[in-house]
Amino acid sequence: MYPEEFRYSKDHEWIGVDGDRGRIGITDYAQKQLGDVVFLELPEVGRTLAAGDQFGTVESVKAVSELYSPVAGEVVEINSALAAKPEAINQDPHGEAWMIVVRLKDPAALDGLMDAKAYGAFVESEAR
Amino acid sequence: MVPFGGWEMPVEYSGLIAEHMAVREKAGLFDVSHMGEFEVEGRGALGFLERVTANHVGKLVPGQAQYSALPDERGCPIDDVIVYRRAEERFLVVVNAANIDKDLAWLQSQGPNGCTLRDRSDEFALIALQGPKAEEILRPLTPIDLASVAFYRFAEGEVAGAPLIVARTGYTGEDGFELFVAPEHAEALWTALLEAGGPQGLVPAGLGARDTLRLEARMLLYGNDMDETTTLIEAGLGWIVSLDEHKGEFNGRAVLAEQKASGAPRKLAGFEVVGRGIARHGYKVVLGDEAVGEVTSGSYAPFLRKNIGLCYLPAPRAAAGTEFDVEIRGHRVAARVVPTPFYKRPR
DSSP states (O other): OOOTEEEOOOSSEEEEEETTTOOOOOOOOHHHHOOSSEEEOOOOOOOOOOOEEEEEEEEEEEEEEEEEEEOEEEEEEEOHHHOTTTTHHHHHHTTTOOOEEEESSSSSGGGGOOHHHHHHHHHHHHHH | OOOEEEEEEEEEESHHHHHHHHHHHEEEEOOTTTTTEEEEEEETHHHHHHHHHSSSSGGTTTTEEEEEEOTTTTTEEEEEEEEEEEEEEEEEEEEGGGGGGHHHHHHHHTTOOOSSEEEEEGEEEEEEESTHHHHHHHHHOOOOOOGGGGGBEEEEEEEEEEEEEEEEEOOOSSSEEEEEEEEHHHHHHHHHHHHGGGTTEEEOHHHHHHHHHHHHHHHOBBTBBTTTOOOTTTTTTTGHHHHHHHHOOOHHHHHHHHHHOOOEEEEEEEEEEEHHHHHHHHEEEEEEEEEEEEEEEHHHHTTTTTTEEEEEEGGGSSSSTTTTEEEEEEEEEEEOOEEEEEEOOOO
């Protein structure tokens, strides 16, 4: 369900790290809670984010949800194709529907995030 | 499931957009049992209803229904309602779930003389079968001649063995029926309808799709698009305000007649968002540099694939083509008044 190679935040973002780059999106649990996604707003490339900073907004027909960066870093890439086709967030949240790539300020900062197993248990406790 | 007027109701079943599209193209089934039902019966029933509603009840023949409202003395709705004439002296008034207690207290305060007024909400479940395939799905389940039940007409009979009222009414902008049935028959009826309609594409639909469907059809939501601070004329409901001499005096008539003749100072307008973003209920509406109000209803419209909404604008600035801004998370996003309904079903 939740890819082993990612780390997860309590705000339901995932991050997949490769060297000093982290690719960020929202989890399958988050997209299910939202329902049909119809709008996505992403930051400009170059923006500096602190951990927990809002980097965008995702909206379903019924709900608005802020997107929070699980790590500190600089936005080096955004998925502009996704903004034009936000329904991919429902279809492939952990793959095609990545949202931004950040250059990590401190790769060790991942330690505060959950692994797949811990995140799975976390969403189960939230669902109850 | 979400709490709604004291009921636990599903926002969606298979997905809001899929449900919305099913109703536009095939059919959807809604459990709207939360709606309230009052019975008004007796020699004085017609006279009482003429005094407390805006529309002309006397025009109804038995078996006919009418969209109406309960105006206060300022011409603002206590609620919007549908009045069903079941017999010369017997009416069913369907009210919004959240307003049942308020409406009942209001109607009692208006002196229901020569008639009885009873809250029968607990005796009716309400199932809405909506969409272009609705008649085809219902036909094999009932001896009622559905073709003779025209828009805003109803018949009493049986569907799938359950005694009920079948009304050709709804809140989606599509053809369809609302079935008033005793709660003990509701579950079996729901199941029978879903089974019968499955091959034609019938799906259960939730509160979420109900809201986007009604908004595309510019049907108003009480508490959002109108309330006790908006007159019926401002809300664009002049068509349910009857000044017919046979109706006579009713609550708010003076104000409503005056506004009908000379216009209201503001009007509920339909708009499309021109810029990027979804305008939602409560977002600020800015005309020039002046905040003129809030979005009363706003959403992504799944069939139209646009972001649409309703808001009150000063009457001189409410014509189609007028441009204004909606404040979305601190940014001003352009919007434009458009003709409504946003969606009209093909006939």
